Amino acid sequence: MTPAAYVHLDLEAVRHNLAQVKRYAPNNKIMAVIKANAYGHGITRVARALDQADGLAVARVDEGVRLRKAGFSQPITVLQGFVCVDELLLMLQHQLDAVIHTPQQIELLQQQGSAEPALVIWLKMDTGMNRLGFKGGDFNAAYRQLANCAIVKQPIKLITHFANADDLLDDKTRRQIDLFNDAVQGYPGERSIANSAGIIGWPNVSLVSTQDGVRDWVRPGLMLYGCSPFAGKTGADFGLKPVMSLHSRLIAVKNVAAGETVGYSGTWQCPNDTRLGVISIGYGDGYHRHAQSGTPVLVNGQRVPLIGRVSMDMITVDLNGLPSAQPGDPAILWGEGLPVEEIARHADTIPYTLLCGITQRVRIVEQTSE
Numbered sequence: 001m002t003p004a005a006y007v008h009l010d011l012e013a014v015r016h017n018l019a020q021v022k023r024y025a026p027n028n029k030i031m032a033v034i035k036a037n038a039y040g041h042g043i044t045r046v047a048r049a050l051d052q053a054d055g056l057a058v059a060r061v062d063e064g065v066r067l068r069k070a071g072f073s074q075p076i077t078v079l080q081g082f083v084c085v086d087e088l089l090l091m092l093q094h095q096l097d098a099v100i101h102t103p104q105q106i107e108l109l110q111q112q113g114s115a116e117p118a119l120v121i122w123l124k125m126d127t128g129m130n131r132l133g134f135k136g137g138d139f140n141a142a143y144r145q146l147a148n149c150a151i152v153k154q155p156i157k158l159i160t161h162f163a164n165a166d167d168l169l170d171d172k173t174r175r176q177i178d179l180f181n182d183a184v185q186g187y188p189g190e191r192s193i194a195n196s197a198g199i200i201g202w203p204n205v206s207l208v209s210t211q212d213g214v215r216d217w218v219r220p221g222l223m224l225y226g227c228s229p230f231a232g233k234t235g236a237d238f239g240l241k242p243v244m245s246l247h248s249r250l251i252a253v254k255n256v257a258a259g260e261t262v263g264y265s266g267t268w269q270c271p272n273d274t275r276l277g278v279i280s281i282g283y284g285d286g287y288h289r290h291a292q293s294g295t296p297v298l299v300n301g302q303r304v305p306l307i308g309r310v311s312m313d314m315i316t317v318d319l320n321g322l323p324s325a326q327p328g329d330p331a332i333l334w335g336e337g338l339p340v341e342e343i344a345r346h347a348d349t350i351p352y353t354l355l356c357g358i359t360q361r362v363r364i365v366e367q368t369s370e
């Protein structure tokens with residue numbers, strides 16, 4: 001019998017998706033983004049599957065330390081850098097590369113004197129995201145200060161981040177790139193601009209190095225997990241394979257009369273006599289509570305619609321189209337055969353949140369080769 005709530009991870013798909021990134025960005029180095037527990041897939045197992053990437057990136061210092069302690073020796077960039085001297089020392093100790101985005105970080109670096117080996121840094125320019133980074137003249141002033149910092153490995157690397165790259169009609173991406181390229185002109189360090197949406201959607205502007213002989217870096221996250229960063233598309237449209245499939249099983253099947261309501265608050269009223277299935281999955285597992293009636297679920301490989309509210313441990317589906325279904329039959333909530341991008345749309349969210357949201361009680365089943 002199918003076990004209750006489990007995630008199946010296809011780690012061969014991670015390798016396949018990394019190879020796809022290389023096809024999109026053949027002249028770039030790849031910094032594989034595995035923050036947030038590798039978007040919910042498990043940071044160390046995904047890092048192992050990404051041994052062909054040139055480097056790894058995480059959001060926070062503790063994520064980088066965890067990777068070093070697990071034995072990973074490739075460059076690891078901490079996208080938020082450090083906020084205090086203790087974190088700076090940890091980064092030096094574990095040779096984690098720091099994104100520098102505030103004057104306070106620069107002060108801490110100046111106070112530290114020197115280090116062996118020196119700290120690899122990425123100076124971040126805010127080109128319109130208005131989140132992390134220095135703008136305009138402040139960016140160039142920060143560069144000059146850091147160029148004189150004994151603790152900093154030269155040349156300084158240069159980084160910015162897109163705000164709207166998933167919108168192919170928005171000119172903002174091109175303006176961000178122009179701002180960045182103007183500001184870094186003449187600086188010798190490696191650059192990094194593109195996330196998944198930049199790699200797939202803006203290759204001509206966001207991948208091309210402005211300098212001879214330097215291989216700039218791309219920073220794919222979502223596409224490594226097989227998903228499309230563009231609304232209305234799925235990873236398959238870009239040659240990507242889903243890594244995560246969320247599974248469970250039917251635990252009850254019953255008849256509900258026309259006019260009866262189903263679930264909390266009675267948000268669903270059966271328009272006709274309904275063969276109702278109850279599946280053991282809910283927001284306690286990371287199945288989004290805002291998935292609406294009509295969200296597709298695969299039962300025995302066939303699509304049936306969710307009806308009523310998502311509970312903590314269960315959802316209800318309409319089995320009128322699948323009258324032979326029985327308790328114990330398998331259900332897939334997303335993944336193979338049912339793109340998570342589609343579920344995200346029905347839940348008014350993005351695939352990122354669904355992947356990141358799988359909870360502790362869900363068992364993980366790994367598959368490493370076909």
Ligand SMILES: *Cc1c(COP(=O)(O)O)cnc(C)c1O
Nearest residue numbers: 033079161195196219220221222
């Ligand atoms: C998360 C993140 C990425 C990866 O973005 P995707 O959209 O998942 O490809 C790249 N760069 C930075 C700075 C990030 O925070």
